[in-house]
Amino acid sequence: MSAATPLWDPAQYLRHAGHRTRPFTDLLTRVPQLAGDPPRIADLGCGAGNVTALLTDRWPTAHVTGYDNSPEMLGKARADHEGGRLRFAHADVRTWAPDGPHDLIISNATLQWVPGHVERFRDWIEGLAPGGTFAFQVPGNFDAPSHVLMRELAASPRWRTRLAGVLRHDDAVLRPEAYLEHLTALGCAVDAWETTYIHLLEGEDPVLDWVKGTGLRPVLTALADDPEARDAFVTEYRTALRTAYPPGPHGTPFPFRRVFAVAVREA
Template identity: 45%
Template sequence: MRAAPAPSTAKPDWQPALYKRFVGERERPALDLINRIPLDEPGFILDVGCGAGNVTALLRARWPRARLLGMDNSPAMLASARAALPDVEFVEGDASRWRPPVPTDLLFTNAVLQWLPDHEHLFPHLFGQLKPGGVLAVQMPRNHDRPSHTQMIETAKAGPWRDKLAVQIDRPQRVAEPAFYARLMASMTSAADIWEIDYLMRLQGDNPVVTWTRATGLRPFMEPLDEAERTRFEADYAARIRAAYPPEADGSTLFAFRRIFILAVRPA
């Protein structure tokens, strides 16, 4: 008898094409943050977690004379960014440890830090990379209590993959309440502005909330599973999401997505 093939253990890398599926909706918070940055002509801008370079392009459009450096930990995303922006420098690195070659006028990070733990030490690490008078600009999703995210946990708990997904089930939430960041930033600067926006988006397509999360929040749940388990997990999750986000009369789906914003200026 032939032995059954071993389950796949390969972890899917970030998929730039999938992430860009809702590019307009994903870029809107970045634009809202860019438009609030109190800098006229920054000389050096660092885009931490630049991904495929979509937001890096927005930064370049706002400040065309600035030196731009994009950093990300995904080779696939960096390859896409380099192809789209051949005149911008991109490097691979881990935001929790990596430092730029020189202090920066603007450290911009959009929808990245929610992936990283220990914000109590991460934010001082990033803030310390600014020049005096430099700006830290952060945007993070904060949706752990919404069905799009709670149903990932429920799907993980309900299936035969529960043991494989124990880390995801038990992982503490990394993005805190706004008051946490207000107190944290107050220890570093008196010039910090923190706010939240709930974006109510009208998404198109069949069960589009699944497509949205497949490119981001769903990835850590899929990575430990073999191919057959991924298919079953996504089918279970998709059924839960369809019930939580039913289509409107015109076929679109309303999807509320909360984001927290932080702007902090390093004392001169």
């Protein structure tokens, strides 16, 4: 089982849609106006399409295509958001290349699933119209307890045979300055930064509920054919998370670092 091919659950992912959308809206505030008439936009790793739809709010005349390789996510996106100038299509971000000039290529919390994703940057930048923009955000929390505890449990004697190579490690994404260097070398003016959000989560075991929609998907996929083993792993992981993220009087604080970059190709 590969960490790059998890099975996705749109309903689980969208349970924390408000918190998950915040970084994308912050990214959009730094994207300059687009020159195309109408603009052409690609959203790589569009998921359930809820943030892709925000692109049509920002650029109402744009032709927007959301790309994803999850049939479950694409089905949800098409059912809830497709229409007018917004459409969704199947594609693998590891091999996708623009089929013509784009004014904006954007990606929200996807590139961490693509090993060596910086090697794809050249094709994407070359697929921009002059003055076009490539923008993305990725989680930068792979050294946070939510990930560290998951990896430690997967590497423990009980699980390491079944889960070897399933999870991503702390080199899944780069630091902002490394992205800045890569993109500047490709002839772009680059704005790169990082932000740590402190999400206040509600409910019982809310951090577990969060990661069930994202980081835990490879484990849940690898153990899908053995519900007893899957539930046993989740129970052990839940216990560790309760210690790492104790609830406070108003909810459970969940720090989450994210890395952003906006690269504008030379006109």
